[in-house]
Amino acid sequence: MLKEKNLKLKEQITAPTGKLGVLIPGIGGAVSTTFIAGVELVRKGLASPIGSLTQLGTIRLGKRFERRSPRIKDFVPLASLDDLVFGGWDLYEANGYEAAMFARVLKREHIEPIKDFLRGITPMKAVFDRRFVKNLDGKYIKEENNLRAQVEALKEDIRRFKDQNGCERCIMIWCGSTEVYLQCEEIHQSVEALQKAIDANDSRIPPSMLYAVAAMESGIPFINGAPNLTVDVPAMVEMASQNNLPIAGKDFKTGQTLMKTILAPGLKSRMLGLEGWYSTNILGNRDGLVLDDKDSFKTKEESKLSVLEYILQPQLYPSLYKNYYHKVTINYYPPRGDNKEGWDCIDIFGWLGYPMQIKVDFQCRDSILAAPLVLDLVLFMDLAQRVGLSGIQEWLSFYFKSPMHKENLYPEHDLFIQSMKLKNTLRYLMGEDQITHFGLDYYMKDDENEEK
Numbered sequence: 225m226l227k228e229k230n231l232k233l234k235e236q237i238t239a240p241t242g243k244l245g246v247l248i249p250g251i252g253g254a255v256s257t258t259f260i261a262g263v264e265l266v267r268k269g270l271a272s273p274i275g276s277l278t279q280l281g282t283i284r285l286g287k288r289f290e291r292r293s294p295r296i297k298d299f300v301p302l303a304s305l306d307d308l309v310f311g312g313w314d315l316y317e318a319n320g321y322e323a324a325m326f327a328r329v330l331k332r333e334h335i336e337p338i339k340d341f342l343r344g345i346t347p348m349k350a351v352f353d354r355r356f357v358k359n360l361d362g363k364y365i366k367e368e369n370n371l372r373a374q375v376e377a378l379k380e381d382i383r384r385f386k387d388q389n390g391c392e393r394c395i396m397i398w399c400g401s402t403e404v405y406l407q408c409e410e411i412h413q414s415v416e417a418l419q420k421a422i423d424a425n426d427s428r429i430p431p432s433m434l435y436a437v438a439a440m441e442s443g444i445p446f447i448n449g450a451p452n453l454t455v456d457v458p459a460m461v462e463m464a465s466q467n468n469l470p471i472a473g474k475d476f477k478t479g480q481t482l483m484k485t486i487l488a489p490g491l492k493s494r495m496l497g498l499e500g501w502y503s504t505n506i507l508g509n510r511d512g513l514v515l516d517d518k519d520s521f522k523t524k525e526e527s528k529l530s531v532l533e534y535i536l537q538p539q540l541y542p543s544l545y546k547n548y549y550h551k552v553t554i555n556y557y558p559p560r561g562d563n564k565e566g567w568d569c570i571d572i573f574g575w576l577g578y579p580m581q582i583k584v585d586f587q588c589r590d591s592i593l594a595a596p597l598v599l600d601l602v603l604f605m606d607l608a609q610r611v612g613l614s615g616i617q618e619w620l621s622f623y624f625k626s627p628m629h630k631e632n633l634y635p636e637h638d639l640f641i642q643s644m645k646l647k648n649t650l651r652y653l654m655g656e657d658q659i660t661h662f663g664l665d666y667y668m669k670d671d672e673n674e675e676k
């Protein structure tokens with residue numbers, strides 16, 4: 225239940241004035257550099273923010289005959305792209321220009337016009353521990369060698385960044401590598417247990433959690449773009465609520481999983497059965513290298529596998545979905561770079577059990593799909609903090625492969641339900657009616673028998 229008394233609705237929502245700092249662990253990566261360069265190109269009028277709901281999306285208001293469909297960015301008070309400033313950390317010292325060139329996502333024609341801007345983006349030294357990301361060996365790392373000192377060093381970085389850039393508010397978004405698979409343990413159960421574990425230099429705490437603690441202790445919302453455990457533990461949810469901060473995660477929904485959450489709801493809504501779904505990818509960027517380690521891949525695999533189970537609900541439809549075989553693999557193949565190719569072989573069955581096959585060959589660009597999600601998440605999380613929405617931002621499930629959710633609820637993976645949830649949240653915040661697509665009044669005979 226929303227505690228309305230804590231929320232600022234409609235004209236009470238604090239205006240998005242001043243600079244909004246975007247703090248990115250992993251700022252030298254493919255997703256980060258594609259996002260930052262893209263925002264700058266859009267600001268300069270040199271490119272279009274395709275894929276971004278906040279920039280291009282509209283929202284229908286009222287009944288269909290009212291024909292009210294404003295742009296989302298004109299409907300809710302979002303920060304302007306001109307007010308975004310970028311900072312972050314990486315274990316490689318490369319500046320934004322060098323990092324974007326290394327990532328090989330954007331062409332020179334997109335990088336050269338903003339060369340000076342990108343050169344000005346220099347990473348801060350990372351908090352890094354190779355036990356959690358085995359295939360990277362960058363040396364641009366903080367000297368502090370205990371966890372508490374590392375948290376404090378990150379907080380000092382944040383303070384300095386805010387001061388130097390005159391930021392009114394900040395958002396932290398993890399675009400760093402996928403860490404090895406971790407399970408929620410007793411040290412993650414409460415803020416007290418987590419803080420004690422940090423003080424005791426507990427070896428089970430990964431860097432991503434230290435960034436999240438530093439963010440929240442600095443009053444900054446945290447978004448997790450990787451499948452890492454990070455804020456998906458009770459201690460972090462408690463910390464977010466204590467500090468009245470929104471958190472969201474995890475793992476940007478791009479590529480193959482995006483396709484899965486588009487196709488699977490359609491098959492299910494037509495009551496078509498599934499015998500097997502075989503998914504494989506080839507990927508040659510640094511993310512692919514990290515995922516070539518089996519422990520990091522396990523984190524990703526868990527994130528990718530859960531999707532179908534929740535969408536298809538085999539417990540409700542045993543004759544259609546009880547025993548389907550689901551396999552996901554990622555193969556590191558350097559020549560392909562960031563241009564991932566995802567194949568899906570889907571074995572379905574229809575009327576009387578007759579088998580059919582669907583093949584998907586998605587020749588996508590990983591970071592091109594991820595960058596607009598980063599932008600939308602930053603702007604919506606900033607809105608959430610100004611509205612006073614704290615804790616898990618489930619309305620942003622739309623953007624994630626493994627949406628965070630309350631313990632007693634199952635996550636919503638269906639892209640279309642997620643989209644409706646997001647837009648209805650915006651309508652609610654702005655005092656507009658929810659759109660349920662109910663439509664029974666369509667058939668009623670009265671003077672107002674308009675198409676609804």
Ligand SMILES: NC(=O)c1ccc[n+]([C@@H]2O[C@H](COP(=O)([O-])OP(=O)(O)OC[C@H]3O[C@@H](n4cnc5c(N)ncnc54)[C@H](O)[C@@H]3O)[C@@H](O)[C@H]2O)c1
Nearest residue numbers: 250252253254255314350400401402450476478510511590
């Ligand atoms: N479509 C997508 O690209 C996509 C989709 C979903 C999730 N993700 C996730 O987003 C993250 C970024 O993806 P990418 O393709 O940009 O990968 P990348 O390897 O290009 O970038 C990650 C960056 O994080 C840095 N890093 C690692 N650990 C760090 C730490 N402790 N502190 C600071 N920096 C650190 C690395 O040096 C690297 O520069 C990955 O976890 C990936 O799994 C990406």
